[in-house]
Amino acid sequence: MTFDDFGPLLRRAHGHATAFLDALPERFVGARAGRDEMIAAFDGPLPVQGEHADAVLDRLAMHAPRGTQACAAPRYFGFVIGGTVPVALATDWLVSTWDQNAGIHVISPLTAAVEEIAARWLLELFDLPRDSGAGFVTGCQMAHFTCLAAARHGVLRRVGWDVEADGLMGAPRIHVVASAEAHVTVDVALRYLGLGTRSLVRVDSDEQGRMRLDRLREVMDALDGPVIVCAQAGNVNTGAFDPLRGIAEIAHARGAWLHVDGAFGLWARAADGLREVADGIELADSWATDAHKWLNVPYDSGVAIVRHAEDHRAAMTVAAAYLVQTRGAERDAVDWVPEFSRRARGIPVYAALRTLGRAGVGDLVERCCAHARRFAKQLGDAPGVRVLNDVVLNQVLVRFGDDDATTRAVIAGVQDDGTCWASGTTWHGLAALRISVSNWATTAEDVDRSVDAMLRVHREVAGRVVVPTS
Numbered sequence: 241m242t243f244d245d246f247g248p249l250l251r252r253a254h255g256h257a258t259a260f261l262d263a264l265p266e267r268f269v270g271a272r273a274g275r276d277e278m279i280a281a282f283d284g285p286l287p288v289q290g291e292h293a294d295a296v297l298d299r300l301a302m303h304a305p306r307g308t309q310a311c312a313a314p315r316y317f318g319f320v321i322g323g324t325v326p327v328a329l330a331t332d333w334l335v336s337t338w339d340q341n342a343g344i345h346v347i348s349p350l351t352a353a354v355e356e357i358a359a360r361w362l363l364e365l366f367d368l369p370r371d372s373g374a375g376f377v378t379g380c381q382m383a384h385f386t387c388l389a390a391a392r393h394g395v396l397r398r399v400g401w402d403v404e405a406d407g408l409m410g411a412p413r414i415h416v417v418a419s420a421e422a423h424v425t426v427d428v429a430l431r432y433l434g435l436g437t438r439s440l441v442r443v444d445s446d447e448q449g450r451m452r453l454d455r456l457r458e459v460m461d462a463l464d465g466p467v468i469v470c471a472q473a474g475n476v477n478t479g480a481f482d483p484l485r486g487i488a489e490i491a492h493a494r495g496a497w498l499h500v501d502g503a504f505g506l507w508a509r510a511a512d513g514l515r516e517v518a519d520g521i522e523l524a525d526s527w528a529t530d531a532h533k534w535l536n537v538p539y540d541s542g543v544a545i546v547r548h549a550e551d552h553r554a555a556m557t558v559a560a561a562y563l564v565q566t567r568g569a570e571r572d573a574v575d576w577v578p579e580f581s582r583r584a585r586g587i588p589v590y591a592a593l594r595t596l597g598r599a600g601v602g603d604l605v606e607r608c609c610a611h612a613r614r615f616a617k618q619l620g621d622a623p624g625v626r627v628l629n630d631v632v633l634n635q636v637l638v639r640f641g642d643d644d645a646t647t648r649a650v651i652a653g654v655q656d657d658g659t660c661w662a663s664g665t666t667w668h669g670l671a672a673l674r675i676s677v678s679n680w681a682t683t684a685e686d687v688d689r690s691v692d693a694m695l696r697v698h699r700e701v702a703g704r705v706v707v708p709t710s
């Protein structure tokens with residue numbers, strides 16, 4: 241290998257990439273192959289001499305489409321995944337090319353400066369306190385970890401305990417309050433932080449999955465000592481928002497820290513038409529979100545935002561003589577995220593924001609929500625089909641027929657049909673098809689084609705399923 245290999249190899253990769261992308265809108269949306277086919281395609285003994293790079297690249301590219309879901313395709317409605325706006329993908333290639341260690345300013349003034357700007361733009365876009373701390377992490381999971389580490393620091397500092405120095409052994413007990421509908425990544429973050437999942441006090445939620453304020457009040461009245469409340473902006477099934485203004489009032493009256501899981505819901509703040517849905521979100525103490533979902537940048541890209549920058553920094557910072565940290569105006573990413581060496585993942589965020597602008601992000605988000613309403617209208621009007629949730633955001637839960645078996649058969653049939661892809665869920669004991677719209681490229685026509693496929697599959701299933709009579 242020599243430096244001259246880069247050019248031809250990157251041109252080869254470019255050819256493979258554009259072929260993949262060109263096929264994306266019309267290909268079978270699900271994955272065609274499973275583990276066995278993928279192992280057969282790639283396995284073998286660890287090479288002793290190694291192969292030519294062209295052959296390695298070609299092998300990966302040849303088998304990739306069958307082993308991938310078309311997650312970035314316009315008719316992919318599985319989970320809440322988002323695609324990739326072209327400029328973010330292109331920038332991501334450059335980020336890999338530059339190979340910057342984004343941990344400290346001295347290694348990469350470029351990354352430090354661009355991420356400083358991207359962080360400021362995000363706070364402006366979400367209209368959150370401009371002096372908040374912000375860190376670019378791998379995803380919402382690590383954003384929870386980061387924010388809740390800051391929360392842990394903050395609530396213990398207020399009672400005179402230095403958790404970074406003294407750890408949790410012997411510390412005042414922290415109670416964590418979350419709704420029954422909190423995302424599992426909140427539980428995982430609590431485990432990582434040594435708070436444990438048993439410290440979690442669950443608050444009942446209503447029929448849309450929103451935390452009940454009356455129950456929160458009861459729970460808070462019964463707790464003493466430091467408390468962290470975790471609320472949700474965007475339920476993964478219904479898209480519903482917890483009543484954030486009311487939660488903030490109750491939490492803050494009690495001196496508790498309020499953390500919000502806004503993995504995709506925080507982006508509602510970018511859309512003028514959705515300001516009401518996210519009312520009160522600005523009152524929280526910390527916010528976890530993803531850029532790889534609704535901003536449509538490549539993985540991995542999450543953002544941890546903390547109102548109390550000093551708590552954020554205290555929970556994350558590292559200091560070592562050899563690091564030449566700046567401690568001045570320059571930003572050292574190690575002060576804001578759990579990672580040490582890391583990818584310059586804030587740069588594609590910057591490129592997406594610069595290209596879309598505030599109006600473009602708002603439009604992307606509102607378009608997705610309009611598509612969700614279009615799904616709900618067309619499916620809800622069809623005979624034997626029922627929409628189970630209030631479509632307040634980008635999520636639609638659909639029930640086919642009167643029994644779980646029909647709905648499950650429709651979900652499997654839709655996935656096999658390949659026109660689109662959506663996953664299944666169980667909502668309040670009922671099986672449901674779960675449609676998440678979060679891709680910049682989805683059009684009304686994509687919705688119509690997908691609805692046609694879903695209803696066609698439903699007709700086939702309805703003609704076939706024998707419903708048990710008792």
Ligand SMILES: *Cc1c(COP(=O)(O)O)cnc(C)c1O
Binds near residue numbers: 379382425
């Ligand atoms: C996706 C999601 C998460 C987890 O985010 P990752 O980016 O996968 O780590 C957490 N909460 C909600 C509401 C989500 O939708």
